[in-house]
Each structure stands twice: as structure tokens, then as C-alpha cells.
Amino acid sequence: MNAIISASELASDLAGEHPPVVLDVRWQLSMAKAAGEPAFDGRAEYEAGHVPGAVFVDLDRELASAPGAAGRHPLPDVADFGAAMRRAGVSAAVPVVVYDGGQGWAAARAWWLLRWTGHPDVRVLDGGLPAWEGALSVDVPSPAEGDFEPAPGAVGLLDADGAAALARSGVLFDARAGERYRGDVEPIDRVGGHIPGAVSAPTTENVGADGRFLPAEELNARFKALGAAGDAEVGVYCGSGVSAAHEVLALAVAGIPAALYVGSWSAWSSDPQRPVAVGPEPQ
Template identity: 85%
Template sequence: MNAIISASGLASALAGPNPPVLLDVRWQLTLARTAGEPAFDGRFEYGTGHLPGAVYVDLDRELASPPGGTGGRHPLPDTEEFGAAMRRAGVSATRPVVVYDGGQGWAAARAWWLLRWTGHPDVRVLDGGLTAWQGPLETAVPEPAAGDFVPRPGALPLLDADGAAALARSGVLFDARAGERYRGEVEPIDRVGGHIPGAVSAPTTENVAADGRFLPAEELRARFKALGAGDGGEVGVYCGSGVSAAHEVLALAVAGIPAALYVGSWSEWSADPSRPVAVGPDPQ
């Protein structure tokens, strides 16, 4: 099953006999855009125009638990609360789901991964996000009929810190953050810069073209093979807090390569001073 859908493909699906549920997951990592500007509010953006019938989903509140403790900045949401949020949005097990964001794809990928991980069989991300959509938008907030989706976690592979460390030695563990954070040259968010020893730098931004759409599957396969994946071995991905890494898991799925997600990611790993940290351009 395809993990992404084009804007034209979505238009056709919406006109079909079993149109998908649409979830708008606009979100931005940096809350303050620039000094003096208002903080980013995905719900406000949603209210200014969204795909007809789309329901807004809040990444920080519905696709993650509150940060704290050792779970990183975006811990997995409580399963029951996540299921309730998805049912409120109209998600049912027998109806396809399409998720989108403003175009970066990270937030949409997080929703895609959570729904797939909890057992939904048919979820796709709108390739290129809202900016790729050429059809009409609406501002009215829909009131969808309640869905019947019941989460059953475990349908996709998941890593914890120990599992990520082991995979970096036995398989391929990709670090989806920017190269300078991987190398430890800068760290704007977490306690310390660097990477998990043995992890390979693979910035998720290099999986898409200038317009934000994924590179063709064959190009993605070639990229990941050059980085050590694609020959049947185990693959995992982490980032800062488990959001952009979900986008890389999605890119790997487009390439036909299954991969596990380390949700806690660097925000969890680096919070524990006892865990080793590597710096520089090499996995080590």
C-alpha cells in the first residue's frame, strides 16, 4: 500500500465511493517564528483555510503526551486518549485516512506513523502538503460523525534507548537531524550536541525536492542504500523528538524499506548524562 498520495490522487479519492477522512496536522517546531511575530498557531492557520471536511489535530496535545521525565519532548500519547481523539475526528478502521500539514511533512508523518503503529490499515500523507493542493479550501469547522477506530499498538516496529543503541551496532540507525546537530557543532534545543554512537547521519530534508515532495522511490532507495540500508538488515531512525524521524520512516516506506522509530530520540537520549555521546562527522 502506498504511504503517500498526490494532490490529484486525493482529489480523485475524495470523489470516490469511500472518500478518506482528512486530518490537518499543521505544526511548527519553533513556536516563535521571529522576534516580534506571534507564535505559530496551527489551529489559527487551519481556521484561515483547510481542505474541505478536514479536521484539525494538535500534534503537541493529541499526537504526544506532555513532555517530562525521561520520555523526550514528544512522548507517545496515551493510547486511549489518542484513540478518543481519532474517533472524534471521524477515523474508522474501514475508511482510509489522509493526513497533511503545511508542506514540510513532518507533522503529517507523525500522524501517519501513529495511526499505522496503532493498527490502522490505510493511512497516507498528502505529498507536498497543503501547498500542493490546487482545489478549494474552506473555513467552516466540520462536525464529523464519530469514528470507531480502536488503537492496537505494535503494528510498526518501535525502539527505546537501549534498542537504538543496540541497532546502531547490529544494523543501521539513521539520525534524521541536520548534519551540524549530528556532528555536535550546534545544539539549539537539547542538553548536548552530537549523536548516538554508531548512528549514521541522514538528514530527512534530503528526502524531498525543493517543493517539499518526496523524491521518486528509486532515488530514495539509492540514497538509503548508499548510507547502508536496503539489503534486508534492520533499520531504525531517530531525530530530536520523534517527529522528523517519522518523516524519514515514511521516506523509507516510500523506498520499500521498513524501519523502526525511536520516539524518544535525541531529546531522551541526551537528557541522561550516563549515555555516551559521539561528535564529529563519523558514526564512531
């Protein structure tokens, strides 16, 4: 099954006899508080207009637990996540489509969590809401309670030790911008740099100017050139496990399975005992 869906395909499915559950996960990483500006409000954006029938999901509250030593967006409590998905109308036998404001990171986080907890049919709207060509709705639906019961472990998950080991035995991709990987700048976490052995693979290079994923064959060629070839095990991390989920999604489009280090750099760098590499090479 393809991990992404086009806007035209989604419109057709919504008009069909068995429409998917649609989740709106508009979110963005913001430095607004530090800049003294209003924070991004995904719910307000949703209420101003969304794909008809879509239900809003809050990434910070429903797709992550409180920030701390485990990172800025640790895994949510599984029971809480399951309850949130059921409230949104998610059932095991009903397809789910997830979208965000176009960047794709938040939608990919929801996609990964649903896949990790065992939902068999989840796709991300390629290009997000900007790709949607139909009318938008301001009606907030009240979906019937779903029956989804999460069963974690369906796809790969890494902890810090697992990520460190994979950087040596397989391929560990760092999905952040190159300057953060190199340690030139670090606007959020304690220190800049990367996990020793990790390969720089910014997730922004997996999409075109329109925010849609590059063709599968191009993505496959990109990742193979970066080391994801043959039987190599692949993992991904980023700053806090959000943009890395988007890279895991890109790898899925390319036909390459990959595990996610959810704690990512925010968890790794918070532990002063963990080694830090800097510069353009994996080391």
C-alpha cells in the same frame, strides 16, 4: 499500498463514493518563545483555510504526551490517542489521508502513530497543503464519531536501549541536520552530537525543492548507499520523534521498513549516563 498520495489523487478520492477521512496537522517547531515572537498557531491556520472536510489535529496535545524525561514529544497515551482519532471521525475500515503545511513532519507523525496503532490504510499528502490545487474551505466540520480502536505494535518502535543496540547490529539513521549530528550546534537539547554508531541522514534530503518526496528508486538508492541494504534492520531518530517519522515515511516509500525511536535525541541527551558521539563519523 503507497504511503503517500498526490493532490490529484486525493481530489479524486474525495469526489468518490467512499471518501477518506482527512486530517490537518499543521504544526512547526518554533523558537518563537525564546525570540519573543508569537508562537505558530496551527488551528488558526486551519480555520483560515483547509482542504474541504478536513479535521484539525493538534500534534502537541493529541499526537504526543507532555514533554519530560521521555523526550519533547513522547508517545501519547494510547487511550487518549484513540479517543482523539475517533472524535476526528477515524474508523478502522475508512482510509485516512493526513497533511500539514508542507514540511511533512507533522503529517508523518500522525501517519506513523496511526500505522503503529494498527490502522491499515493511512497516507500522507505529498507536498502538503501547498500541493493542493482545489478550493480551500473555512467550514469546520463536525464528523460522526469513528470506531478506531488502537492496537499498538503494528510497526517497529525503539526505546533508548534498542536504538543503541541497532546502531551496532543494523543501521540507525539520525534524521536531524548535519550540524546537530556532528555536535557543531545544539539549539534545543542539553548537548549536541549523536548516538554512537548512528549514521547521519538528514530528512531534508528526502524531498525536492517543492517539498515532495524524491522518486522511490532515488530514495531506495540513497538509503542503500547509507547502509540500509540486504537484511539490515533499520531505525530512525531525530530531535523529538517528529522529523524521524518523516524519514520512516521516506523509507516506506523506498520500500524499506524502519522502526522509530520516539524519544530520540531529546530523551537520549537528557540522560547524562548515555554516551554521546561528535563529529562527522558514526563512531
